[in-house]
Amino acid sequence: MKLTRNQRQRRIHNRVRKKVSGTATRPRLSVFRSNKAIYAQIIDDLTGHTLAAASSQEAGFKVEGNKSEQAKAVGQLIGERAVQAKIASVVFDRGGYLYHGRVKALADGAREAGLQF
Numbered sequence: 075m076k077l078t079r080n081q082r083q084r085r086i087h088n089r090v091r092k093k094v095s096g097t098a099t100r101p102r103l104s105v106f107r108s109n110k111a112i113y114a115q116i117i118d119d120l121t122g123h124t125l126a127a128a129s130s131q132e133a134g135f136k137v138e139g140n141k142s143e144q145a146k147a148v149g150q151l152i153g154e155r156a157v158q159a160k161i162a163s164v165v166f167d168r169g170g171y172l173y174h175g176r177v178k179a180l181a182d183g184a185r186e187a188g189l190q191f
Contacts, residue, residue, distance in 0.1 A: 087170030103164040112145045114152040128152040142179045149180035153187020163190045
């Protein structure tokens with residue numbers, strides 16, 4: 075049986091989520107990538123609450139350049155919001171995507187803003 079692209083990604087994401095879980099002291103930085111935008115959330119999995127979020131679709135978010143540059147700006151934004159929420163360290167959840175391109179750019183932007191993972 076041949077898997078579709080979405081089924082394959084979902085399988086990879088479930089495999090990653092078995093190992094990656096966020097706590098109150100070290101929450102999970104989750105990434106979702108669509109064709110047009112990129113989204114990031116910092117989640118405490120024990121309580122199920124989102125502690126901080128950022129996306130390229132927010133009102134007032136304007137970055138000229140390609141999607142990788144936008145992803146880096148979203149990473150910096152989520153990093154700044156995490157520091158404001160007194161979060162210093164996170165577990166990175168790449169969401170079944172390869173750690174390459176926009177996902178890597180978001181991670182680098184978050185690291186530049188002061189997050190550790």
